[in-house]
Amino acid sequence: MRDEWVIVIDFLPRGRxxxxxxxxxxxxxxxxxxxxxxxxxxxxxELKVGERVYIGEGKRDRVKYIHGRMNYSDLTVxxxxxxxxxxxxxVDADQKRFVDFFSKAGPVTNRLHQLELIPGVGKKxxxxxxxxxxxxxxxxxxxxxxxxxxxxDPRKMIIRRILDELEDKDKYKLFVAGxxxxxx
Numbered sequence: 074m075r076d077e078w079v080i081v082i083d084f085l086p087r088g089r090x091x092x093x094x095x096x097x098x099x100x101x102x103x104x105x106x107x108x109x110x111x112x113x114x115x116x117x118x119e120l121k122v123g124e125r126v127y128i129g130e131g132k133r134d135r136v137k138y139i140h141g142r143m144n145y146s147d148l149t150v151x152x153x154x155x156x157x158x159x160x161x162x163x164v165d166a167d168q169k170r171f172v173d174f175f176s177k178a179g180p181v182t183n184r185l186h187q188l189e190l191i192p193g194v195g196k197k198x199x200x201x202x203x204x205x206x207x208x209x210x211x212x213x214x215x216x217x218x219x220x221x222x223x224x225x226d227p228r229k230m231i232i233r234r235i236l237d238e239l240e241d242k243d244k245y246k247l248f249v250a251g252x253x254x255x256x257x
Contacts, residue, residue, distance in 0.1 A: 076103025077127065080102055080159050085100075099114060102159055107163070107249040175206065235249060
C-alpha cells in the first residue's frame with residue numbers, strides 16, 4: 074500500500090530540529106492511504122501547503138526523495154492544524170470509496186464488525202445500516218443519512234475515524250496505512 078501522490082501539510086525550509094543535515098523538508102499525507110511522510114524537495118524547490126506532489130515510482134519532478142514515514146506525534150503544530158482540512162478534502166474527492174465502505178464492510182471478528190469501528194456506530198446503527206444496504210447499495214453520504222434514521226453525519230464519522238487512525242487510537246486500521254517510527 075503505497076501512495077503515489079501526497080498533499081503537503083507543512084514545509085520547513087530549514088528542516089526539522091535534530092536533523093543531521095539542515096535541508097528543506099515537507100510533511101505530507103498520502104492521497105489514498107493517508108500515509109504520513111516526510112519528503113525532501115529538489116534543489117531550490119519550495120513546496121506549498123495544500124500542494125499535490127507526485128512521489129510514485131516514476132520521475133519525480135518536485136521531490137528528490139522520501140525521507141521516511143512519520144507518526145502523528147512527529148507532526149509539527151502547523152501540520153496538525155492543516156491535517157483535518159486536508160482529510161476533509163480527500164474524503165470529499167473520493168466520496169464513492171467511503172460510501173462503498175458502508176455498503177460492503179464486513180466483520181472483523183465474531184463479535185466486532187468494521188462498521189462498529191466508525192465513531193457513532195453502535196449495535197443499533199450497525200443493524201440499521203446492514204438492513205438498509207440489503208435493499209440496494211448506498212450511493213452518497215446524503216443517501217446513507219436519509220435511509221438510516223438517527224445516524225449522525227456519515228461524512229464527519231469517516232473523517233473522525235481517519236483522524237483517529239492517524240493518531241493511532243485503535244489497533245484496527247480501515248483507511249490508513251500503518252505508520253511506523255522513523256529511524257533517526
